[in-house]
Amino acid sequence: MDSINRSLISMALIKAMWDEKKRNADFIDLYVPLVAKVIKDKGYSEIEVDQLCDDFEGTYGIRVPRHPMYTILRRAQKKYKIIRQDRGKYFPDHSKIEDLLKNSRESITIQRSIEEIINKFIQFTDTQYGKKIKRTEAEEIFLNFLKSSDMELLFASESKTVLPQTRSRKWEKVAISEFLIHLSENDNTVFERVIDIATGHVLASAILFEEVSPEHGHSSFEGKYKNVEFYFDTNFIFRLLGFEGEGRKVANEELLHVLRSQKAKLFVFQHTFDEIYWIIDDSAKWLEDPLYDSSLASQVSRFFKENNFSSSDVEKLLVELQGKIESLGIEIVDVPDLDTLQKYEIDEKALYDKIVNLYKVGPGEFHEEDKKETIWKDVKSISAIYRLRKERNPKNINEVRYVFVTTNATLAYASRRYEIDVREKPFIIPTCLTSIFIGTFIWLQNPKTYRSIDKKRIIGDCVAFLEPTRELRKRLVTETKKLRDNGQISPEEYNVLNSSLVAKNLLMEKTMGDPDAFTDKTPFEILEEIKARARAEGRSEKEEEIQKIKTEKESLTERIKDLEPKAEKLGIIEERIDSRARDSAKRWTRAFIIFGIVLIIVSGFPQVFGLKPLFRVLCGVLTLVLLVFSVYFGKNLKTESGKLYNWLYEKNKLKKLKKFKLID
Template identity: 35%
Template sequence: MNRTILSLALLKVNWSKGVDYIDCFLPLLISTIVANKTETIDIKDVSVFKKDILKEYGLDLPSSALITILNRAKKRDYFKAENGIYHVNHDKINLDDNSKVRSEIDRAYNYIIKEIQKFISEHAPDGISFSDDEISEGLLAFLKKHDADISFGAGNLSILPKAEAPEKLRYLICWFVVENWESNPILVNYLKDISIGHALSSLILYDEFSPFKGKLENLDIYLDTPFILSLLGINGEQRTLLSEEILNQLKNDKANVYILQTTINEVLNNLDSCKNTLKKGNGIAQSLSVRMCIENNIRVEDIEQMMADFYSKMESLGISENQVPDYEDYDLVIDEEKLFDTIIESYEYVNRGEKKPRTLEKIKNSLPDHIERTIRRDVKVLSGIYRFRKGKIPISIKDSKAIFVTTSSALAFASRVFENKLNKRNDAIPTCFTDIFLSTLIWIQNPLLADKINKRRILSDCYAGISPSEELIKQYETELKKLEERGRINNSTYLTLRTHHVAIQMLSTKSLGDPELFSGESTAQLVNQFLDRMTEEERTKRIEVESINLSLQTQKEQLENSISIRKHRLNERAEKLGVKISNLVLWIFYLLMFICLFVGIASLIFKSVSLTAQIVSFSILALLTIFGFSHQFSAESIRKPVLNYIKKKYLNFLEK
């Protein structure tokens, strides 16, 4: 299997035993000594032993890092030193037989390789296949792409050997991880282990890492714009989950988390620009944020809601506002123009890789306006962080006072380079960390968090890996414009293809992220497939809408039927009550007439009936007689008004 990947996996296994990141290398060191029958090492010239390590384990250790490991081995009595010559202590070296561990790693590795090859055969176009060695190189290239996220503050940016892989292979590996993440625990654990091993290997690049260790309690952490945009959801679900995890750990460590007013303005301006661009429907290449909105299907209404809820969102996340200190103390003001130059040169160094860097003048002349504005804002923020520190040069994390956290390894690297020149020392704690380095500081001191954070990181990186590159986007737009000019598509279709998230997803899948695989013919095929898919989606949506409407109509009829039955039952109850009361009223009417007639007749026979009783009885009788005439002496004419009145009152009472 690939020696470098084996080494990374072994580093993680060693670290799991409870040793620190330097001791993790000792089994690899001892194994190399035994394999090469090394007797002595000249500490002043370790170049020969460097080559042995590279040959045995595929790790390109800088001399300073190798000397750090050798000195740790000396402390463990693996060497006896004499005049700068380290003599191997064979009595001490009892090689830990890690053949069983290596065998398990080898089996897992071969399983992953075969699964990737199977995935490629099923999803890649005919004729595209890769050997075991090529896939190993692709995995290394994926790891190496993220080296600077952790090693930005070290003298070297990578411990991994040079690794190159076609864009389509890196894309297929990321696609494979995304597709199998939930269903393949072996894959998840293996990739997590080599990711942790990669982080551990990067830490050895620091001449002295111990100053970075320590509690983050009361440390002021200032978050940059991309980190905030990730928290808001602009950069996709996985990046949001990773950012939330880092933020939660900062809060658990009782760090003070802030957002500067300058950053707030940049975030809100960024969102407003995205909103306006999406409203016009004509820009996927205008900014990274707009592209992320399109890829993640974030609509104008979503952005408007983000802007409306921004301050309450920050409050709910426990992020406080703060202002950049002013320039009143001239002694604390740095040379911002020099910092600007350092940043753009560092961007060139980090992003161009093996390509020859351009001169500062050429970089400035080709720098887009919106990139320059962004860097100028970064300069203002970093300058403010220096003033927060009030001129102190911290040599431990607890004394750092303020740190700016960015998602850009190039910005963090630039800040480190500038500070080394400014402070004329290399051991100071940087003012700017990457979010990945900060999360590494957290889990390296709390191993229980290592699995969780690194799983989030891998998946986030893989989702980013299947997004189309800026180069691919530009080529796609050029080919679309040609189709429009030839009359193959109209302007409406052109705009839709530029700004629809499905079209962008199909672009990535069809090209495998590789601009070289994307041609005019590919564009025409993509357009046809997209339009067919849209037609099919519209048909599916129409069926879904019709189904929903039918369901709603059925529910409406059922509801109406239920209401009708309820009304019928209430009417029946009101009717019964009305009948009872109307009958009672009728019987009272008859009773009064009978009593009044009885009193009238009794007054003619019996002289003892009082005059008052006679007057009352005759008056009531007269009234009842008049009432009877008016109702034609009909029982129904008396009962019916009473029944209707009672029904009405009863139903009104129930409605209330």
Template identity: 25%
Template sequence: MSNNDLITSLAILKTNWDHKKSYLSNFIPFISQCIIDNRPEVLSTFDLKEQVEKRFGISIPHNTIKSILSDMKKLDLTTSKDGIYYPNYSTLTKVNFAQLKQDFLRKLTYFLKGFQRYCKESFGIDISEDEASELLVTLLKSRNIDLLNCHIFGAEFPAASIRDNKFNQILYSYIKNIYFNEPDRWEYFVILLKGQMLSTVLMYNDPNALTRKFKNTDIYLDCPLVLRYLGLEGETSEVPAKELFQLLLDLGAKIKCFKHTRDEVRSILHAAKLSLNDYRDKKLNLPVSMHFIKIGYTPDDIERLIYCLDEILETNGICLVENPQYYYKYALDEEKLIDAIDQSIVYFTENKISRQNDAASLYAIYRLREGNSQYFIEECKAILVTSSRNLCIISYDFFVREKLIKEETLPMAISEHALTNYLWLKNPIKFSDLPQNLLIADCYAAMEPGDDYWREYMEKVEKLRARNEISEAEYFLLKYNSDVKEEIFGRYIRDVPLYDGTPKELIERHNNGLIEKEKAEKEKAQKYTEIVRLIAVVSILIERRLSIERENKYKNKSEDKFNSQKQTIDKTVLRREHLALLFSKIGLFTLYIIIFALGLWISIYEYNGGSEHLRWITGIMAGIFLVVQFIPINNEKVWEKIKNWLYHSANRILIKFFYPQ
């Protein structure tokens, strides 16, 4: 690529770096659009890799896609649960990638049609759309900076180059014509300019990238990576590991493992063999055991695998080496290192083999480097590649804290994801043979930052052009610094998916509760240090004491308030009941007087005489009243009923009007 492309790429990367925008974030819109188009239930790197490559022609490693999914989670484009990533369609639908791409292609077609018509009317030349597109891409690559300066800063329209051929000069004259006479079409052309400049960031190929190979640097693998590379944990783990190894081999790295790592692999295979004979063994839940069951391996098959392990490692390009010789000069407190590992990493098994091997590997790398501080992976002599992010952090923090290495020194270990990202960024990004105009349209839709950024881009372009020297190394350094450096040094940890596979496998894993079972096994296997347990116990006791005090305090306040309210209510109820009882007695006495008076009056009236019919009526009434007069005295039930009725009636009247509850 031209020096023009290098300047453009550097300017855009520098501006994005100033705004805390990483290089990998440029690929988020590509992943997002594939998710929107296919609408999967769960996110599989296998599916996403295939879709991105098919749709956009970009080949992204599985581990890098995991890193991008982690970055998307921070933007609320994805969510995660139990190590599986899910799309967040409520946010993803706001990504306007497809609209921007269609708008770009529409404006490109409009511009090309105008150029074809210009060639026909002004020069009598018929030119196809493909030929016009090819001419446009070539011109944009050589004159993009000058033409965009003209638009943004109002600079003088640049003169045509005398080295251009006939068709390039015709195209340039057309661009000059629309600049002065057709402002709408010129605005369309500016969009094409921006798309081409943005595409250089992704499509720029550093010619010296592959010449900066590993120099006397050996890559050592930890046990999980050996298992994955040999395909002993299944295809979903094998494919990303082999992608990483191929990137290493392309750069001339030597892949090795220590003999104690080989011995750990053997112990895992032996445990898997035993688990096939006892389905109740918890080791059955290890990925190796599950893989052997899936492919129908017998204990005899695993025994042959154990016996031929050295030969299998050699066949797959992994060199088996002894631990380096011990030198007093490079001594360190191994027990202290093991304790640091034990406090930060939870292992599946209760034995100490895994943590001792991890400590031995880090110590071996330190001795292989002869205690020297190293700053570049390609020249660091030795480095351990691991699947454990916490081990990477320890490999830096412990050695710096113990003053065994300087700060900003390369750690003893690097994660498989960080190394994959580093190597992928180091290599030119591979695009398939899609038409250039489609690639430019995709890059514009994915990376268009808005008008505010473009002035900053062009200001940095002019500063870079004013410098006497610029290098491809600076371009790679910006790509590396924007993403991988913080991850390598353990300052930035991506929450990558723990589980991968096809969507069907991920859904089955979720539905069958395998994740919950595996989590349960991990929880059983966890062993905390004595100090952590002590802190936990003390914290619980303190919290319990405070909780009891709060409850007692609240209880006392509640009881006092209740007693006060109860006393008030009791006084009110007693007063009301006393009045109701008094009113019932008065009413009952009044009723008795009325009955007695009526009976007496009727008796006197009957005695004094009157009509015969009237004497009969008053006689009957006198008899009734006389009987009624004696009922309350002789019949206690009737008396009590009348008394209760009067009492309750008086009580209701008092509650309603004078003593509401």
């Protein structure tokens, strides 16, 4: 078993122990049984800390530096009583170590779970990319993915990782990111195991930052964040707006929700809001510009182009921007007055230089002129936090009150290095913290609260890793411009290749993010794939329409079958009703005619019938009415008889249909 495999097993083991930990335990307690096992297996009679650090790394694949190891030993001595200290030296109590390790968790089940993850990853890379990788390579790639977040978590620590050294490959981030997204969508059980390992990595890493190590009974970041004022940077707001994908958007929204629930106060400086507004407004000009170059465009510009934003969409966003930010509980405020707080002013130029120097030695391209304005705005924000703190240096975040939050680990690291350089006693709580750092230590206090955020953050990171690098975009733009100018592709095809979301995804799929894998055939392969998908979608739409028609036809056929017995019964009933209605109409018509004849005879010969004067008058009136009726309706007696028939028919039909339950 090599150190990388041991590291993965150890992180999963730490997470399992964390799940079982008692209420009064913390992440330092997780290390105690691990250290105890090393002491037992190596048979120490006296504990040499440097040797213990080496042996611990050899056993678990996790590097714990000297100072944190002393913290663990003090916990083992004071709380667990498994070692004793005498004249500055540590001595183990092997009988108590045996008792402690009786109920220690076995790693066999955990090892099998990791093997399943690695096997699935090996199979995925073979199926998806045609790459056959060894088990050791797969484990190394997985470990590199975990290490990618180390800087954001450990920017303020002297040690930058607990994990062993590894080598990286240009294509590996794409492969592992696609794999993890695939797991999250298709195999949640295995994905949860991945989250467990990632959680174990966070727990293992937490030991490196002494300000959060609760060696003296509490952590500097422990407790509620009531009345702590968090000031967010531009990119944090961009993530909230969804410009870096849904995963990061939701993760940041949930972090804000947790902070609000703890009564923290959330802010954005006015100059930060102005920068956000300007970047969005400036990005709009590229929407219709034929000279749009994705290799030079900002993240916001690419987001607008890839998601088919129109100029009116961007204008609407700008109109609603302040309302959107404020609806998240974030208030826009000015920086504190420089005149009244001048004595707390820092050397902003020195901080600027510190940031620039770290950017220059960092990964990726850096052009100072392009970033100059943004860096100065970050310096202005950090300087404002210094003035707000007024040199106060409390040991707890509840008392420090003011923190600048960034998504940029290099910025946070530069700010911390500046504090150490210029302050005799650096702030215990750094002025600038990463959002991952804050979220992690909220989670350490309440794991259930942050579990969903951690999952979404990992997916958000995966999506971010699927973004082409500037070098890869530049190769695409350069090649497609040449093809367009030579007439080998149309201007429309050029636009599709350089600004569509599907083309970007295919570019990453064809090259796996490696610029060296880009060839002069790549643009044509992408175009052909887009056309093939369009044809397939067209066929799919036709097939769906045909299937829809077939389904409707089958439904109608079944309906007709259901109605046939009812229709037959209804026909019989209608025949009976028709016959009865005709007979009734004829009887009523005959009765009317007979009544009229009798009335005329009686009115014409009243003496014969011996009618009294009153009855004579009544008969005369009735006769007159009958004569008028006859004059008006005489020619339409047949029609009126038909109306009578219709009325009788409908009345009887309704009764019969209800009786036989043919209608409701």
